[in-house]
Amino acid sequence: MTRLAGSGSRVMFLVMLAVVVTAPRATLGAQDFAYAASVADLDSATQSLLGKEIALAHARGLPVDPLIAKVREGRLKRAPGARIRAAVERLGERLSVAREALGAMSTAEEITAGADAISAGAQAASLRAVRAATGQPVTAAIGALAQLLASGVTEQKAMEMVLTLLRRNAVPAMLIALANQVEADVATGLSPTASAAFRLRALENQSGDAAATGALPGVVNVTGAANNGTGSAPRRKP
Amino acid sequence: MCAIGVLLLGASIPAIAQSPAVVDVGISAARFTGDNVSVAGPQLRLSAAGVQRQFFEAIELGAMGTRAAAIGYVGLSAGVRTTPVAQVRHDIAVELSGVGTTASAGRAITALVGARSVYEQGPIGGWFRASGQAASRASDVFYGGSVEAASWWRVGRKQLTATLMQEWTRAALYAGPARSRPVGTAPVQYLEGGMSLRAESDAAAFNVAVTSRRDAGASHLFEPSLAATVLYWTSESTALMLAAAHQLPDYVRGLDALDGVSVGIRFGQASPALARPALRAAMIQFTGTADTRLVRIHIPDARTVEIMGDFTNWEPRPTTRNGATFESTMRVTSGTHRLLLRIDGGEWRPPGNTPAVADDFGGRVGLLVVP
Numbered sequence: 001m002t003r004l005a006g007s008g009s010r011v012m013f014l015v016m017l018a019v020v021v022t023a024p025r026a027t028l029g030a031q032d033f034a035y036a037a038s039v040a041d042l043d044s045a046t047q048s049l050l051g052k053e054i055a056l057a058h059a060r061g062l063p064v065d066p067l068i069a070k071v072r073e074g075r076l077k078r079a080p081g082a083r084i085r086a087a088v089e090r091l092g093e094r095l096s097v098a099r100e101a102l103g104a105m106s107t108a109e110e111i112t113a114g115a116d117a118i119s120a121g122a123q124a125a126s127l128r129a130v131r132a133a134t135g136q137p138v139t140a141a142i143g144a145l146a147q148l149l150a151s152g153v154t155e156q157k158a159m160e161m162v163l164t165l166l167r168r169n170a171v172p173a174m175l176i177a178l179a180n181q182v183e184a185d186v187a188t189g190l191s192p193t194a195s196a197a198f199r200l201r202a203l204e205n206q207s208g209d210a211a212a213t214g215a216l217p218g219v220v221n222v223t224g225a226a227n228n229g230t231g232s233a234p235r236r237k238p
Numbered sequence: 239m240c241a242i243g244v245l246l247l248g249a250s251i252p253a254i255a256q257s258p259a260v261v262d263v264g265i266s267a268a269r270f271t272g273d274n275v276s277v278a279g280p281q282l283r284l285s286a287a288g289v290q291r292q293f294f295e296a297i298e299l300g301a302m303g304t305r306a307a308a309i310g311y312v313g314l315s316a317g318v319r320t321t322p323v324a325q326v327r328h329d330i331a332v333e334l335s336g337v338g339t340t341a342s343a344g345r346a347i348t349a350l351v352g353a354r355s356v357y358e359q360g361p362i363g364g365w366f367r368a369s370g371q372a373a374s375r376a377s378d379v380f381y382g383g384s385v386e387a388a389s390w391w392r393v394g395r396k397q398l399t400a401t402l403m404q405e406w407t408r409a410a411l412y413a414g415p416a417r418s419r420p421v422g423t424a425p426v427q428y429l430e431g432g433m434s435l436r437a438e439s440d441a442a443a444f445n446v447a448v449t450s451r452r453d454a455g456a457s458h459l460f461e462p463s464l465a466a467t468v469l470y471w472t473s474e475s476t477a478l479m480l481a482a483a484h485q486l487p488d489y490v491r492g493l494d495a496l497d498g499v500s501v502g503i504r505f506g507q508a509s510p511a512l513a514r515p516a517l518r519a520a521m522i523q524f525t526g527t528a529d530t531r532l533v534r535i536h537i538p539d540a541r542t543v544e545i546m547g548d549f550t551n552w553e554p555r556p557t558t559r560n561g562a563t564f565e566s567t568m569r570v571t572s573g574t575h576r577l578l579l580r581i582d583g584g585e586w587r588p589p590g591n592t593p594a595v596a597d598d599f600g601g602r603v604g605l606l607v608v609p
Binding site (some may be wrong): 035065066068069070072073074075076077083087090091098107112113116119120139140142144145146147150151152166171172173176180181184186187188190191 | 292311321371519547548551552553571572573574576590591592593594595596598599601607608609
């Protein structure tokens, strides 16, 4: 009797797992193939748990592309299955927090940027503040926030910089260029605090129209993410 | 002393785990010329260095010898450097070192503080350094200082360095055949000039340094020293090593004069072919629209550049060389992206012009925002 009960429980578990894993994934379309390719050489238990995690994220309305990319990244970096699972879970949590902070109507790009900002040290309150500051899409603003934090700028100072530009109706390229210029300053040896203070002062001293038209002082190469580090980095005064 | 070295080895690694450690394992033979004592046996050495924005730190420790006669040493240093202004930067560093040996009496612990100004203009540079130290010996503490000037000249993959140094300190005087009986102390002051040459190919590196010391208190007014090391890489991070030295006494750090030779294997040091591109920062730029985004990676002297990121589903993509720029066209949507570059088949690294964030797997990736 005991042996039969045990076998029955096991069969039930496998059936439930198959339903949980396969049913939501059937709606993923092209992502399904990417996921299948990513986990092909993982053990079946890890595959099931990853599938469940991704299906759960999909059901909650979270973008699953970043999760699939994380699995693929882990495979390429030869991470063990448990570590990939933990990484996907952490990313899922970040995406969830970002979506909650940015609102249910957020785009996948905004949520992904939010998760990257959280990864760089942003609090959910900062994401909410960025969302509240503009009626425009906030992908670039939050991406810039993520870059500023990753460059070592404090969250308070990074938020000041981003909100100042948003208040001046800056175009996305301006927000990104500002973050790139701070990274270039830091790469040349300037402290993140000093760079942020300089850039913020420059923003506060310019007219509101300038940010919208692209005339951001001290910021070069605003057409993309490039910055060769040889721009107008400020120098310390002894 | 061997045991002390090994214990320190185990205790110190986590502090600098973010930088790659270099481990030498081999066999050494040394003759301490001041004591007429010879030591031969296995040698273990670990060194690592890290740089985090303005801060830098380094550790070096090791041990060699047998239970009968051995030497162990440890050195820790850390410092801060300024932003270069007009090709000049300054740094201040503190160093703590300890040496213990069964070949002479006592052990030496030295604390040193130094300030250095470095000038670098293309392949030519130089520095001036001043330092002061407190050195603990058997029952005394000696204070001293040194000034040093140096210049270097790089030609292709060779570097020639010239140094001139003046040091002041004190030394303990010992009597007896094994210098086991302390009899007092004496001031030490010497002037030392030296030349060193470093040359490398993709799979080998050669270092040689010669100095001449003028020391009125030594047995000879002028004494030479020589150190040479040859490394030959058998894989990307493993090299066969041969080193020989005729070393003068280091009164500041407490290292005895010795003649020595060692052969072994060095683990963890990237071959010159791999290390060379790692020293250069690749600058990445995206232009165009989401469907046909042109990726440009600017890095002079590179032979190949590969790129991968979430937008390639983490599959490495080759690029096409166009002068000093490598290009590829791919689909990259607006938003935040994570990416890595590989130069000349080396390690995957974040680009030089993007901030890096944790990748959830213990590494770092570049964080890019595309408008």
